[in-house]
Amino acid sequence: MAFLECQDLIKLYVEEQSKIQVPALRGIELTANEGDLIAIIGPSGSGKSTLVNLIGGIDRPSSGDIILGDSIITKMTTRQLTKYRRHRVGFLYQLPERNLVWNLTALKNVMLPMKLAGLLTHGEQKQRAQLLLKEVGLERRGNHKPPQLSGGEAQRAGIAVALANDPEIVLADEPTGELDSITTFKIIDYFKFLNKSLGKTFLVVTHDHRFANMTNKALRILDGRIVGLHRAIDPKKSLSAREEVIFVDDHGNLRLPDEIRRQAGIKNHIQIEMRDGFATLIPVRGDIESE
Numbered sequence: 001m002a003f004l005e006c007q008d009l010i011k012l013y014v015e016e017q018s019k020i021q022v023p024a025l026r027g028i029e030l031t032a033n034e035g036d037l038i039a040i041i042g043p044s045g046s047g048k049s050t051l052v053n054l055i056g057g058i059d060r061p062s063s064g065d066i067i068l069g070d071s072i073i074t075k076m077t078t079r080q081l082t083k084y085r086r087h088r089v090g091f092l093y094q095l096p097e098r099n100l101v102w103n104l105t106a107l108k109n110v111m112l113p114m115k116l117a118g119l120l121t122h123g124e125q126k127q128r129a130q131l132l133l134k135e136v137g138l139e140r141r142g143n144h145k146p147p148q149l150s151g152g153e154a155q156r157a158g159i160a161v162a163l164a165n166d167p168e169i170v171l172a173d174e175p176t177g178e179l180d181s182i183t184t185f186k187i188i189d190y191f192k193f194l195n196k197s198l199g200k201t202f203l204v205v206t207h208d209h210r211f212a213n214m215t216n217k218a219l220r221i222l223d224g225r226i227v228g229l230h231r232a233i234d235p236k237k238s239l240s241a242r243e244e245v246i247f248v249d250d251h252g253n254l255r256l257p258d259e260i261r262r263q264a265g266i267k268n269h270i271q272i273e274m275r276d277g278f279a280t281l282i283p284v285r286g287d288i289e290s291e
C-alpha cells in the first residue's frame, strides 16, 4: 500500500464578499511511497499551496480523503490534526520569516519545535539541533540569528527546523522562490541528500521547472488537477533519461497538452480509433457545431 494517498481531493473556497465558490482542487489523485522525493510543478493559482495545506492538516478538503501511513487525516478531529501537524509533518515555506523566528539563533530555532512537542530534555534537544544543523551544513552557524544568514543558509536552517521532530513527511511550498539559480540547485541537492540519507519523504511544490529534471518523480498540476508525470525512465541507472507521460484518472479523464491540441488542430471533439494496436486521436474537421 502507498505511504501517502490522496483520493479524489476536491477543495472549494467560498469567496467572502460574493459567496461564489472557487474550485482550487478538482479531484487530485496522488500516491507516494515512503522515502520518495516528489516535486509537484504548476503555475500560479494551480492549487499547489492548497494541496500542501490539505496534506499538512492545516485545512480540510471539501471532499475526498488523504491517507498518510496508517492514518486517514481527513477523518481526524481538530485536536488530532493539531497533534498530527506538530509531530508528523515538517513544513518549509518560501519566505525565511515564515520558517524561522527572527530573534532566535539558528540553534534555538531548530530546538523550538522539539520544545513544543515536549518529548526531549533540553540537553537532548540541543544535541539533536546541532546534529540537524550539521546535516544541512550549518554546524558553524548555530549561534547566528536569521538576519545574519544568507538566503540559502536561512532555507537550510528552515529544513533543519522542518526535520526537528523527525516528521514522516516534509512538505515544502515554493522553497526556492526567493533564491538565485546556484543556491536553488544547492537546496535541491540538500533535499536529495537528506531524502537519501534519512529515507525521509519529501513533497515539494513549485512553479520551478528545474525541479522536474532533478527528482525521480515530478507531477504536473494544472487548474487543480494532476495532468502529467515527468520521470526518470530507469531511476536506478540515470536521471538523465526522462519521459513525460499524461495522467489518466480512474474515470478515463485526461488533459491534452495545449501544444498538442494546437498542432493537431483539436478544438472540442476528437475521434479515437485503434490503428495497429495504437489509440489514434483524430481531430474532428471543422469541429462540431454547438448542439
Ligand SMILES: Nc1ncnc2c1ncn2[C@@H]1O[C@H](COP(=O)(O)OP(=O)(O)OP(=O)(O)O)[C@@H](O)[C@H]1O
Pocket: 013, 014, 015, 022, 023, 024, 042, 043, 044, 045, 046, 047, 048, 049, 050, 051, 207
Ligand atoms: N482563501 C481563499 N479564498 C478563495 N480563493 C482562494 C483561497 N486560497 C486560494 N484560492 C484560490 O484557489 C486557487 C488555488 O490557489 P493556490 O494558492 O493553491 O495556488 P498556488 O498554485 O499555490 O499559486 P502560487 O504559485 O501563486 O502560490 C487560486 O485560484 C486561488 O485564487
Ligand SMILES: [Mg+2]
Pocket: 048, 049, 050, 173
Ligand atoms: Mg502557493
